[in-house]
Amino acid sequence: MSRKLIIDADPGIGDAFAIALAAVDPHFDLIGVTAASGCVSGMVATQNILTVMESVDPDKHPRLGASTAPRPVFSLAGVHPPGFLDPLRLNGNYGLGTAEIPMAQLHNQRESAKLMIDLVKNNPHEVTLLTLGPLSNVAVACELAPDFLDSLQRLVCLGGSVGVGGDVTAAAEFNIFSDPMSADLVLQSAATRTLVPLDVSNRTVLTFDQFDRLKQDRKYALRWFFDDLIPFALRVHHEELGLEGLPLREVTALAAIAEPRHFTSKTMSLAIELQGSLTRGVTVFDQRGIERWQNNIDVIDSVDTHGVLDYLSQVVRNA
Helix, strand or coil: CCEEEEEEECCCHHHHHHHHHHHHCCCEEEEEEEECCCCCCHHHHHHHHHHHHHHHCCCCCCEEEECCCCCHHHHHCCCCCCCCCCCHHHHCCCCCCCCCCCCCCCCCCEEHHHHHHHHHHHCCCCEEEEECCCCHHHHHHHHHCCCHHHHCCEEEEECCCCCCCCCCCCCCCHHHHHCHHHHHHHHCCCCCEEEECHHHHCCCEEEHHHHHHHHCCCCHHHHHHHHHHHHHHHHHHHHHHCCCEEECHHHHHHHHHHCHHHEEEEEEEEEECCCCCCCCCCEEEECCCCCCCCCCEEEEEEECHHHHHHHHHHHHHHC
């Protein structure tokens, strides 16, 4: 039986690829995809999600949620911490490489947070929510519907780091850095939550050779990704970061839901730094074992990278 899934995302090539895979993976009944501001503005995220769904054209189309929020990283009055790495350098000016995004409009637009609430209310305790961007929409949903998180089956968040530092700054991971107050509200809640941190999401890397082999199995619905988006991402990650492959962070988070046997997790105590000029958005895990620190979140701490790549290959072959 397929799992009901909502993806909240700010595409980004990695987000776009994960959304496309979820749309064609029979593991999932993708009932909603909601736009968040983060890597791109909410308006661009909305357009990017619409573009992805039109490129995949699945048998069953999910409901799409819209956003008009600006990019949150610019809420710092234009002052970025030392070493700030803008994700657009790795994803292209509008998040999807060099693609020209058509400005088609969603009919009967629904705000992302309100669409989330409606979908979960109609399917209580049956929906897994996967967040691939900042947690702003989830925080709004919690404010509008205080029982929102309790009505989910599971919340899985791509974000944070335990012991490897950050990506957007030396200390912080982008999704948490972008809106630490929303992350604090959501991740400190009492709901069933799983965090997929950089420590794990960075481990599965698609090399150039693996991409060439995978491309032989591509299906028509995924042609755009294998002809344009992934080659762009591989090239830019090599030029900008000196990497000989593409970290499959978002695909890893999706695989954690579809194929949990490839992962292990542990319960940890999490706090989030909200304001520090060098440490904004840092996920602080107290691992001293002091009894008064209550564990409050499940954190994925290991991954079988070959299992994730096998999962990716299987979905591509069967698309």
